Amino acid sequence: xxxxxxxxxxxxxxxxxxxxxxxxxxxxxxxxxxxxxxxxxxxxxxxxxxxxxxxxxxxxxxxxxxxxxxxxxxxxxxxxxxxxxxxxxxxxxxxxxxxxxxxxxxxxxxxxxxxxxxxxxxxxxxxxxxxxxxxxxxxxxxxxxxxxxxxxxxxxxxxxxxxxxxxxxxxxxxxxxxxxxxxxxxxxxxxxxxxxxxxxxxxxxxxxxxxxxxxxxxxxxxxxxxxxxxxxxxxxxxxxxxxxxxxxxxxxxxxxxxxxxxxxxxxxxxxxxxxxxxxxxxxxxxxxxxxxxxxxxxxxxxxxxxxxxxxxxxxxxxxxxxxxxxxxxxxxxxxxxxxxxxxxxxxxxxxxxxxxxxxxxxxxxxxxxxxxxxxxxxxxxxxxxxxxxxxxxxxxxxxxxxxxxxxxxxxxxxxxxxxxxxxxxxxxxxxxxxxxxxxxxxxxxxxxxxxxxxxxxxxxxxxxxxxxxxxxxxxxxxxxxxxxxxxxxxxxxxxxxxxxxxxxxxxxxxxxxxxxxxxxxxxxxxxxxxxx
Numbered sequence: 001x002x003x004x005x006x007x008x009x010x011x012x013x014x015x016x017x018x019x020x021x022x023x024x025x026x027x028x029x030x031x032x033x034x035x036x037x038x039x040x041x042x043x044x045x046x047x048x049x050x051x052x053x054x055x056x057x058x059x060x061x062x063x064x065x066x067x068x069x070x071x072x073x074x075x076x077x078x079x080x081x082x083x084x085x086x087x088x089x090x091x092x093x094x095x096x097x098x099x100x101x102x103x104x105x106x107x108x109x110x111x112x113x114x115x116x117x118x119x120x121x122x123x124x125x126x127x128x129x130x131x132x133x134x135x136x137x138x139x140x141x142x143x144x145x146x147x148x149x150x151x152x153x154x155x156x157x158x159x160x161x162x163x164x165x166x167x168x169x170x171x172x173x174x175x176x177x178x179x180x181x182x183x184x185x186x187x188x189x190x191x192x193x194x195x196x197x198x199x200x201x202x203x204x205x206x207x208x209x210x211x212x213x214x215x216x217x218x219x220x221x222x223x224x225x226x227x228x229x230x231x232x233x234x235x236x237x238x239x240x241x242x243x244x245x246x247x248x249x250x251x252x253x254x255x256x257x258x259x260x261x262x263x264x265x266x267x268x269x270x271x272x273x274x275x276x277x278x279x280x281x282x283x284x285x286x287x288x289x290x291x292x293x294x295x296x297x298x299x300x301x302x303x304x305x306x307x308x309x310x311x312x313x314x315x316x317x318x319x320x321x322x323x324x325x326x327x328x329x330x331x332x333x334x335x336x337x338x339x340x341x342x343x344x345x346x347x348x349x350x351x352x353x354x355x356x357x358x359x360x361x362x363x364x365x366x367x368x369x370x371x372x373x374x375x376x377x378x379x380x381x382x383x384x385x386x387x388x389x390x391x392x393x394x395x396x397x398x399x400x401x402x403x404x405x406x407x408x409x410x411x412x413x414x415x416x417x418x419x420x421x422x423x424x425x426x427x428x429x430x431x432x433x434x435x436x437x438x439x440x441x442x443x444x445x446x447x448x449x450x451x452x453x454x455x456x457x458x459x460x461x462x463x464x465x466x467x468x469x470x471x472x473x474x475x476x477x478x479x480x481x482x483x484x485x486x487x488x489x490x491x492x493x494x495x496x497x498x499x500x501x502x503x504x505x506x507x508x509x510x511x512x513x514x515x516x517x518x519x520x521x522x523x524x525x526x527x528x529x530x531x532x
Contacts, residue, residue, distance in 0.1 A: 037103040038071035041110055045072035053084060059091060060221055066091070067105035095220040096202020104213030104220075116218050121210035123284045125276050126157050130204035131211040133162030134219065138169070141283035146404040148188075152373020153279045156272055160200035161208075161219065163192050164226075166375075171233050174400065180240055183247055185400040186233065187254035188378045193230065198223050244390045250382060250397070257381035258374040265339040265371055274300055275343050275372065278350040282406035293351035298528055301348045304340035305529035310522040313531065317515075318418050318501050320438060320479050327501040327513055328416035331526065332364040339371035346372060349407040356487070356505035357527060360512065362409035369402050376402070418501040418511075419481055420518050424494045430485040430508055433494055438479045445469035484509055493525065 034043075045068045052065040066088050069077055077084075092098065097105070108114060120132045120141075128136060137150045145153065147169035154162055170189035174182055186193075201223050205216045240247040265271065274296060281289035316330040335341050345361040352358045369376040369383065383399055419435035426432075453466040484502055486494065490511045494500060499515035501523075514525040523531055 034071050034073050035099075035102065037100060038067075038106050039103060041071075041106070043068055043071040043106075043109070045069040045074065045077060050077075050080065053080075053087065059094060059224060062087070062091060063095070063105050063217075063221075064109040067102060068109050071106055095224055096199065096205070097220065098206075101206060101216075104216045107213030108217040111214055114214060114218060116211070116215040118211050118215055123280060123286055123289065125154060125280045125283075128154070128157070128162075129208045129210045130159040130161035130201075131208045131215055131219065133159050134165040137162055137165035140404060141406075142285075144283050144404060144406050146402055148369070148375055148379070148400065148402055149372060149405055152375050153276065155266075155373040155375075156269075156276070159204055160197055161204045163196060164201055164219075164223065167192055167196060167226075167230075171229050178395075178398070179236065180247065180394070181398045182400075183237075183240065183250055184254075184379070184382050184397055186237055187251045187382055188375050188400075190237075190251055191255060191258060192375075193233075196226075196230075198226075246387050246389050250385075250387060253385050254378040254382050257378040260381075261339065261371065261374040261377040265343055266374060268340065268343075271300055271304075271340060271343055271347075275347045278347040279406060282350040282353075290351055293347075297344070297348040297351040300344040301341070301527055302529035304338065304344040305335065305526055306531065307340065308334070308338060308526075308529075308531065310524075310531045313513075313522050313526065316523075317499075318416055320417075320419075320481070321440075326416040327418075327523075328360055328414050328503055331513070332360070332414070335527075336361075336364050336368060336370070339377065342368075342371040346370070346407055353407075354505070356503045356508065356510035357512065359409060359411070359505040360414055360503050360510075362407045363411070363414045365407050366405060366409055414503065416501045416503050416512060417481055418484070418499065418513075420499050421494055421496050423496060424491070426488065426491070427485075429488070431488050431491055431494065433484040433486050433500075435480055435484075438481075439476050440479050441474050441476050443472050444475040445471070446473045446475070447471035486511060 045065075049065040049069050052061050053069060056062055056065070066084055069084050070081065070088065088102070092102070095101075116131065116135060118131070118135070120136060121129055122132070133154055136145075137147050137154070140146065140150060147166055151158065151162065151166040166189060170185055170193065174185070202220065205219050208216070237247075277289055278293060278297065280286065281293070312334055313331060316327050318326040336345060342365065345365055349358045349361045349365065353362075369379040371377045371380070379399065379402070382397075387397060419438065422434045422436045424431055424433050447470040448467055449470060450465040451468050455464040455466045457463050485508055486502060487508055487510050493511050493514050497517055499518055499520070500511050501513040502509040502511050512527055513523040515522070516524050525531060
């Protein structure tokens, strides 16, 4: 896109020649009447419109003034129609407008609400029109997605108009405190900036039958204004890199990550199609889109996890005393940082949002940009890299916030528990699983007495005195967890002798890992996937 705006300044001699050519080619009867693109609405141009046409150099003022003048049937306008139409023909290409597109300009002048606010035309994310995509990315799906996530959701079907919405987010100055505050955001989206094609946007806008002329004109003007903004940011980027070439490495890391995503999970069309449908179900709260998703998402998650070698889980297990991280908390970073697992985990969480497994996935998915698309993956790569800038006062790099994901979760810390299965008893709505007995020996006080030293006065007025131990001994304590109530769908996993790790969500727990016996160092099953 040319960053220099070509405003309509025409010398008198050139204008006269253009007017003569137009008059020779255009029937006078047509020039004397209003164009067909005006439609049936009534228009009332006045001297101010004519003054704008003669004096203004602002295309935002000229286009509505021209449309209003040409659509007004007036003897005062008729003598000027040829020269006004000549100016229209000069300006139209700058906004990608052919003759028929001026109907949008006619609609523009008939309303004071000059924006793009129409509802999305479909719940099928793959079938969103270009203007649908612009709205979905810039405003979110029912406030359920940020621009970064929404763009990646649509990546396989992204239109140029949708890309424009993402670039709007990218170029917005979020950091006024420091010149390099938006560098990480620019790095993530710079390939989109370089790809942006105004001609494609104009063609998409013209062909979008789901939205009105006002919305189309708004976008045309927006595209016309964008080069100046893009140049400002490009100049800031160049100045930073010239000052310190480490800034250039930030862009390199992001570009490499985007390419890595495209060759990896980005090539898994089946998984991405499933994730797209689940995103649609979550965004639009659609039962139809989520219908029958349980088996599909569970299989997709298991397939992705099965690529992780068993040795990666060595040392991860539940601790009865909870003195260190349990299996769930230890395994989560490993799981969500595998791109295919990340995408499949999102799909699973959206499909089955009320299960313990889903709660577990959401708790950790929401903490990272993830791998739903190349942009989020690039942000994660930049956040994971250490950049040492020449300026010792530069401080840590700032990153754009990511949120509003359809798998957001609130709640306490995720903690798993489990043990060796002693017995499994099917109940009405759950499996009651009893564990083999566990004990711990520790030195306890077995004989004691109170001194006459005050310890505290309780809120109910009772006085407590210092306790002094007279004798200690080694005592064996029963540390066996109480019986578990497990999701009955997981009955095949639980047999006497196996070790399991489970998570509760409400009153029912899901098994997240299985070890074949108490001597096993690595799990054989993780979230339904066979691990080898």
